Amino acid sequence: AATVRLCIEDAGGRSFGTGTIIDVYQGEALVMTCGHLFRESQGRGPMWADIFPPGAPNPVRGEVLSLLRYDLEQDVALLAIRPNCPVTALLSLPRIINLVPAIGC
Secondary structure: OOOOEEEEEEOOOEEEEEEEEEEEOOOEEEEEEEEHOOOOOOOOOEEEEEEOOOOOOOOOEEEEEOOOOOOOOOOEEEEEEOOOOOOOOOHOOOOOOOOOOOOOO
8 A cells, every 4th residue: 555656767768666655744745765766867857656546646746855865875765746645654554563575666
């Protein structure tokens, strides 16, 4: 429920990956993903996210947060999306175990 599929455009084409919604506040969702997705676009290219709640409008536009941008050394990036529908954040899911496996595309 907290997984999104990402498409990032750059001069050479498109990069695809996955992200995890980690927080939702006032209609905006914070998505954590891998920084290497932005190696070519440097976080400036257009990007979209597919979200998966029933009836979700897809794709929704995303943007790299300007404060953090992306980090190639730590391989992490934070994005903001406005899903226009209720979404679930990972941090709001019940904690069953401490580790959360993630599989990307």
